[in-house]
Amino acid sequence: MTRSPTAKLDIIEALRFFAAMSVVFVHIPTVRAGHFGVDAFFIISGFVMMLSTRVSGEQFFLKRLIRIVPTYWLFTLGVFAIALVLPGLLNNTTANVEHLLKSLAFIPFDKNGAGHLPVLFLGWTLNYEMYFYLVFAIALTISHRYRAPLAALGIFAVWLIGAGSDSFPLQVYHNFIVYEFVLGMLVYLLLAERSLDQAAMLVAILLLAAALSDDSFAHRFYIFGLPAAVLIALALIMFADKTLPPLLLTLGGASYALYLTHPYVIQVFDKVTHWFSGTPTQQMLALVLSLVLVNLLAVAVYLLLERPLRDHLRRKLLRPRRQTRDATG
Template sequence: MPARQPDLSTPTEYTARRLVTIQVLRGIAALLVVFHHVQEQSPQFKAIWPTEAGQSGVDLFFVISGFVMVYVTRDRERTPTQFLAMRAIRIIPIYWFYTLCATFLMLALPQLFRSNELSVRHVILSLLFIPHYTEAAGTSPIVKQGWTLNYEVFFYVLFAIAMAISVRRRVLLAAAVLSLLVAAGFSLQAAEISLGTADFYLKSIILEFAFGMLIAQIYLAGVLRRITPAVGFGLVFIGFISLFLLDPLYSAGTRAAVYGVPAAVIVVGALAIENREKSLSVPILQFAGDASYSIYLVHGFPIAALRSIWKHGPFPLSGLGSFLLFLSVSFALSVAFGGLSYKAIEKTSLKFLRKRVARYL
């Protein structure tokens, strides 16, 4: 007798045991990205702490994403179509909402958008998660940090295809394809051959999904239970320190090694702690983790508005004191607006769509 399909209206992320530590890491990843974007508001801010390591929050997100996709599909009978449907209703509605918000704001307040393009082509391709180039924004979509979602969607589709071929071998198949794509990218770069925007999918950063998937495999096999909490905390500390120490070696070609490997070490350490029935439970970071997707999408709006206010207010866009104040207010506004977005838009749309999609799949 075939196994019964699980109720699709049940949130996949919460059906499996909820990993508090992973949520905390999501919150930290979101705040790292906020830190990175605050630095970019002023050359003087950048000079205070000239590091690019804040962008490693993206790499931490990617490792976690690879882990979560394997973790939430363990021992489940969902089809690849069902898997993709659940991922689609998770990421698309709120991303489209903020893409359209940014489009209307570009019409009404163009001064808030220093480097973006308002065109029908740019809007449509951004909504469809298709990498493309514009003169003003480069390869960034309307919501600039949405470039990472182009990778996420690609990974979801690849993972679903791997599931369709073999659920048991989905990790091996997906990891093999990711590795081959990166190898092809290095080969083409060495030969000085460019495939245009297709090069987007040949960057070393996509290996970070493979790191996360492999971590999930060893976690589910119980291997991480052998690591003591003290070692787990040590790995988390070493991982975060490494993000900043290795930062000078960062480039597009070294990203997986410079940021991805430390991010993987952080995730392993956090899971080792979780395995001992403890967690890195910090309420504000756990809340930021729950709202991390909304924070990631929305934080550019308050930071852009804050920069405009700062520019015409009593505080200069220079100096350590001004930077720390700008950063603190940016953190507070990003978490506040992200939390509001999470509660009012993200959770509401997810609850509404799950029940309706479940009727057809």
């Protein structure tokens, strides 16, 4: 990988779009395929956290909060309002204030017996993301240079504690899926820094966790996570010297909004048209139109809400970057 960090982030934006689209296909009634998208997101997150802190970890956690929290909170409150006013539109979500507060605080809970599902049900992945950000931020404060192995050790330690815990959040963090963040950091160390010593530390932690795990090789880490890590690494290598289309980068920027909103768009579209259960022609039209609609809404949310709000909060909350090498971080 010879291009600038900005170019690498361009590639990541494209990968985020494809990961989000794979999750979209999971929720299309006539497709139901693409489950590896979530795993790809976690691996991408591990890579990006390393890349974005390559020079400095200054204000890292605040930057991640600004990136993730505002849009998620707005849509979580929107879903809660629907549960309050039109509860029949939702399946397992009720207007439970405790559930709302835990969702906004990224605290895992069992939603009405349905398992680890916040008010906005896809927020379960964001609970893992925020957990990883917190562990990574702690690792950064201890040592910038060794942030990857320290973060991996932190994940491993919490994972061990969760094995025998009655705490629902700790049980959630005991899911082997947490090691997909470690895979992302490993991809960064191998491709961007070529740090074989630290990469070896991460591999050792992964192997030790696998040896201690009571999960079978049917766990999604092995079925989806490992192949996704290889595909992401190959994409980073193959497109390191390519200029990507602006439209693809815009769609990549809108991938977060796409991820949060698409299930509800598809659900409303299906309730209005019933085409997903109609004739083959109607099913094909439903597929095409729903894909167009979810992406149009996502881009609109990104350009009109998410990006302006994020930029405003950055100006208000972040300290100006120093005119030194830290400015590149």
